[in-house]
Amino acid sequence: EADIYQTPRYLVIGTGKKITLECSQTMGHDKMYWYQQDPGMELHLIHYSYGVNSTEKGDLSSESTVSRIRTEHFPLTLESARPSHTSQYLCASRTNLAAGKETQYFGPGTRLLVL
Amino acid sequence: SQQGEEDPQALSIQEGENATMNCSYKTSINNLQWYRQNSGRGLVHLILIRSNEREKHSGRLRVTLDTSKKSSSLLITASRAADTASYFCATDGGAQKLVFGQGTRLTINP
Numbered sequence: 001e002a003d004i005y006q007t008p009r010y011l012v013i014g015t016g017k018k019i020t021l022e023c024s025q026t027m028g029h030d031k032m033y034w035y036q037q038d039p040g041m042e043l044h045l046i047h048y049s050y051g052v053n054s055t056e057k058g059d060l061s062s063e064s065t066v067s068r069i070r071t072e073h074f075p076l077t078l079e080s081a082r083p084s085h086t087s088q089y090l091c092a093s094r095t096n097l098a099a100g101k102e103t104q105y106f107g108p109g110t111r112l113l114v115l
Numbered sequence: 116s117q118q119g120e121e122d123p124q125a126l127s128i129q130e131g132e133n134a135t136m137n138c139s140y141k142t143s144i145n146n147l148q149w150y151r152q153n154s155g156r157g158l159v160h161l162i163l164i165r166s167n168e169r170e171k172h173s174g175r176l177r178v179t180l181d182t183s184k185k186s187s188s189l190l191i192t193a194s195r196a197a198d199t200a201s202y203f204c205a206t207d208g209g210a211q212k213l214v215f216g217q218g219t220r221l222t223i224n225p
Contacts, residue, residue, distance in 0.1 A: 033212070033213075035215075040201070040218075041217060041218075042203070042215050042216060042217040042218060043158075043203070045212060045213075050211070058212075059212075090157055092157075092158075094211075102145075102146055102163060102207055103148060103160040103163060104160065104213060105160070106150075106157035106159070107157050108156055108157045109155070109156060109157050
C-alpha cells in the first residue's frame with residue numbers, strides 16, 4: 001500500500017461552492033500530480049509539481065488551482081464548482097531519484113459530484 | 116492528445132484463461148508502465164519496461180515492448196476472478212510525466 005492519502009473520498013456539493021481536495025504523502029516524494037478521470041475513461045493530467053513552490057499546468061485545461069507549500073502536501077482548489085467538474089480526482093507522487101524509481105503511487109481518489 | 120491507445124477497450128474471459136491487452140503509443144519513450152485500477156479506486160503499478168528491454172516478467176504478468184512498432188502488450192496468465200479490473204498503459208517520455216491510455220476493462224468470469 002502506498003502512503004498517499006486523499007480527503008474527502010466522496011463529496012457532493014452545490015454549484016458555486018469553493019472546495020479544496022486534499023492530498024498528502026509520507027514518502028518524501030518531490031513530484032506530485034493531479035489527474036482527472038471520468039468513470040471508465042482515461043486519466044488526464046491537470047496539474048503537477050516538481051517540488052516545493054513548483055506548480056505546473058498539465059495537459060488538460062482545468063479551472064482548478066494547486067499549491068505546494070510543503071513537500072508532503074498538494075491540495076487542489078476549485079474556486080466555484082460547476083456540474084462540469086463532476087469527476088474523480090486522483091493524486092499521485094513519485095520519488096526524485098533516477099533510474100528504477102519512475103513509478104507513480106496513487107491515492108484512492110476523490111469522487112466529486114457537483115449539483 | 117493522449118499518447119496511448121489500448122486494445123481491446125473491454126475483454127471478458129473465463130477464469131483460468133489468458134488475457135492479452137495491447138497498447139500503442141506515438142512518440143519516443145524512456146519506459147512504459149502498466150497499472151491496474153479496481154472500480155472506483157486509485158491505480159496500482161504493476162510493471163515497468165524500459166525502452167531497451169523487449170520482454171519482462173513478474174509473476175503471472177508478461178509484458179513485451181516493440182519500440183519499432185511503438186507498441187506493448189500485457190499478458191496475464193491463468194486469470195483469476197480477482198484480476199477483474201481496468202488496466203492502463205502509461206508512457207514516460209522523460210519529462211517526468213506519464214501519459215495514460217484509455218484502458219482495457221477486463222472481466223474474469225468464474
